[in-house]
Amino acid sequence: MLQVIRNSLYFGGVAALSDVSFSVERGEIFALIGPNGAGKTSMLNCISGLYHLSAGRIVFDGKDITRLPAYKRAELGIARAFQNIELFKHMTVLENLMLGRHVRMKSGVLAGGIYWGKAQKEEVEHRYAVEEIIDFLEIEHVRNMPVGTLAYGLQKRVEVGRALALEPKLLLLDEPMAGMNSEEKEDMARFILDIHEERETTIVLIEHDMGVVMELSQHVAVLDFGMLIGFGTPEEIQANPKVIQAYLGEESLLEVQG
Amino acid sequence: MTAVQSPFAIGCGDFRVNYTQDMAIYKNVRVRRRVIFLVILFFLFPILAPEYYVSLATMAGIASIGAIGLNILTGFTGQISLGVGAFLGVGGYASALLTTRLGIPFWFALPLSGIFTAGIGALFGIPSLRLKGLYLAMATLAAQVIIYFLFNHWDALTGGTGGLVVQRPSLAGFSLDSEMSYYYLMLVILILTALFTLNLFRSRVGRALVAVRDRDLAAEVMGIDLFKYKIIAFAVSSFFIGVSGSLMGHYTLVITPENYGTQISIEYLAMILIGGLGSVMGSIYGAAFITLLPVVLRELMTAVREVFPNLESIFIGIKEIIFGGIIIIFLIYESEGLAKMWRNLKDYIKLWPFSY
Numbered sequence: 054m055l056q057v058i059r060n061s062l063y064f065g066g067v068a069a070l071s072d073v074s075f076s077v078e079r080g081e082i083f084a085l086i087g088p089n090g091a092g093k094t095s096m097l098n099c100i101s102g103l104y105h106l107s108a109g110r111i112v113f114d115g116k117d118i119t120r121l122p123a124y125k126r127a128e129l130g131i132a133r134a135f136q137n138i139e140l141f142k143h144m145t146v147l148e149n150l151m152l153g154r155h156v157r158m159k160s161g162v163l164a165g166g167i168y169w170g171k172a173q174k175e176e177v178e179h180r181y182a183v184e185e186i187i188d189f190l191e192i193e194h195v196r197n198m199p200v201g202t203l204a205y206g207l208q209k210r211v212e213v214g215r216a217l218a219l220e221p222k223l224l225l226l227d228e229p230m231a232g233m234n235s236e237e238k239e240d241m242a243r244f245i246l247d248i249h250e251e252r253e254t255t256i257v258l259i260e261h262d263m264g265v266v267m268e269l270s271q272h273v274a275v276l277d278f279g280m281l282i283g284f285g286t287p288e289e290i291q292a293n294p295k296v297i298q299a300y301l302g303e304e305s306l307l308e309v310q311g
Numbered sequence: 312m313t314a315v316q317s318p319f320a321i322g323c324g325d326f327r328v329n330y331t332q333d334m335a336i337y338k339n340v341r342v343r344r345r346v347i348f349l350v351i352l353f354f355l356f357p358i359l360a361p362e363y364y365v366s367l368a369t370m371a372g373i374a375s376i377g378a379i380g381l382n383i384l385t386g387f388t389g390q391i392s393l394g395v396g397a398f399l400g401v402g403g404y405a406s407a408l409l410t411t412r413l414g415i416p417f418w419f420a421l422p423l424s425g426i427f428t429a430g431i432g433a434l435f436g437i438p439s440l441r442l443k444g445l446y447l448a449m450a451t452l453a454a455q456v457i458i459y460f461l462f463n464h465w466d467a468l469t470g471g472t473g474g475l476v477v478q479r480p481s482l483a484g485f486s487l488d489s490e491m492s493y494y495y496l497m498l499v500i501l502i503l504t505a506l507f508t509l510n511l512f513r514s515r516v517g518r519a520l521v522a523v524r525d526r527d528l529a530a531e532v533m534g535i536d537l538f539k540y541k542i543i544a545f546a547v548s549s550f551f552i553g554v555s556g557s558l559m560g561h562y563t564l565v566i567t568p569e570n571y572g573t574q575i576s577i578e579y580l581a582m583i584l585i586g587g588l589g590s591v592m593g594s595i596y597g598a599a600f601i602t603l604l605p606v607v608l609r610e611l612m613t614a615v616r617e618v619f620p621n622l623e624s625i626f627i628g629i630k631e632i633i634f635g636g637i638i639i640i641f642l643i644y645e646s647e648g649l650a651k652m653w654r655n656l657k658d659y660i661k662l663w664p665f666s667y
């Protein structure tokens with residue numbers, strides 16, 4: 054489904070990624086973990102096309118997408134939810150989700166301006182798909198609220214919804230549970246599992262909570278200082294000495310700071 | 312941040328049964344009725360009002376079409392432009408040349424000059440991919456200056472500082488010479504412009520444009536080609552500005568460079584700032600406000616002439632100061648403009664006497 058081949062990414066002298074390779078199989082939940090600043094978000098940015106690689110290739114669905122701009126990757130079916138919420142704050146939940154369907158819709162300037170006829174038909178059709186997602190994510194009650202007024206946990210949910218509205222083949226989720234309480238986390242975990250099963254979507258998930266990662270994912274890749282230090286099933290990762298060391302290192306660092 | 316509407320505050324009889332209704336421009340029956348009432352009032356206006364007021368309304372209406380055009384670009388899509396004056400001119404000159412040199416009837420020249428302006432606008436929108444904010448303002452100002460220079464100096468085409476003379480259009484052998492007939496022409500085109508814009512922004516392309524304004528990175532990840540949509544915004548915006556320029560030209564009957572200078576660009580920015588960025592109705596309020604402000608000021612000056620005899624001589628200066636002052640006040644206190652103030656006032660009245 055997705056092959057990341059020897060990816061490197063430099064910012065000035067800093068290597069955010071160095072020589073990272075892994076592959077994601079169709080239909081799996083793939084977790085990307087690592088300490089803070091390890092390069093996880095940078096990796097997703099490279100896959101979704103916001104950053105362009107300094108070296109290496111990315112192949113999606115058998116197609117080399119290394120040079121494709123972000124919007125073309127969206128057209129191919131790669132959708133993304135951000136770590137720091139990147140919703141359109143002034144738009145309502147509904148409008149955000151309708152925007153998520155942009156690549157699935159067609160009407161242009163003229164059809165839109167004239168509206169009655171083609172564009173209206175399209176809007177109604179796609180509204181059904183969006184309402185389905187709204188039901189699925191249990192956000193009916195805030196449907197018409199401007200997103201900026203919603204609580205943090207709900208915004209996170211709307212962002213997943215917007216990505217989902219694109220009907221992605223590959224869904225990239227950057228810490229969808231960060232900053233949530235345990236109840237919200239459980240809901241989100243359930244949504245992710247449902248997306249995976251009912252919609253047969255391949256998911257790449259960045260998450261710090263090891264319990265969640267072990268429970269949800271089929272494969273895990275571990276980054277540390279931009280390097281891939283572990284790859285395998287959750288069990289393999291838990292037993293990997295390098296990974297343990299990286300995390301222990303972080304813990305001892307925290308102790309020193311505390 | 313926008314105030315959260317209480318779920319209990321929805322008016323009675325306001326339930327919508329299907330998605331088509333839910334996506335209507337004016338969802339609330341009462342609001343829809345009010346809009347229809349307003350439109351009817353606009354149609355009756357020239358019958359009831361003296362000719363002088365009709366001509367003022369025509370000017371304000373034509374300016375509204377241009378202001379809506381600018382708002383599509385600046386208010387809805389977040390791309391600032393200081394080139395409105397020049398683009399009005401492009402529309403005006405295009406229309407003049409099409410009708411006088413090529414003998415094309417006004418009714419074709421009007422949309423054609425819009426399309427031509429759209430093309431020029433799209434061309435000058437190309438820098439918007441790389442430039443934002445102040446830098447884009449500078450680039451569009453450069454467009455303004457270049458085009459303005461051509462108006463003045465490309466004598467063979469534009470007639471230089473002397474300009475071009477055009478004629479009123481005629482419909483089925485009946486020339487639109489009267490104030491009333493031209494008012495109706497303006498009104499129909501203004502309504503079409505407003506409807507087109509309202510429709511655009513409740514469908515796919517409009518949403519994409521607003522997304523470009525709000526968060527362009529997220530927009531790109533959702534599949535929106537930033538370059539394409541910025542160019543679309545420049546083109547659609549310039550189309551209406553061109554149409555407005557053509558209408559204005561055939562109204563005043565002369566097309567001369569001084570109507571298309573940088574100060575006009577600033578006046579149009581003031582219209583949408585005062586009226587409300589990203590609001591169609593706001594564009595109309597703002598255009599009316601800026602068009603009528605000097606008229607009202609002049610009347611005031613005349614009224615107080617007895618008391619302060621030399622006030623009139625410094626009128627020009629005062630006008631600019633008041634103009635600038637009002638813009639600054641709006642920028643500081645009411646960034647969403649007249650449209651927002653009107654909404655607040657309505658809320659206040661609706662809740663009165665229980666407002667707190």
Ligand SMILES: Nc1ncnc2c1ncn2[C@@H]1O[C@H](COP(=O)(O)OP(=O)(O)OP(=O)(O)O)[C@@H](O)[C@H]1O
Binds near residue numbers: 087088092136
């Ligand atoms: N646009 C950028 N410019 C410069 N440096 C950057 C940029 N984006 C990321 N970096 C650097 O790349 C490194 C990896 O950052 P990244 O955000 O990918 O980490 P992360 O694993 O997502 O961390 P976290 O768990 O805190 O989200 C960091 O050192 C960061 O400073």
Ligand SMILES: [Mg+2]
Binds near residue numbers: 093094136227
């Ligand atoms: Mg990150």
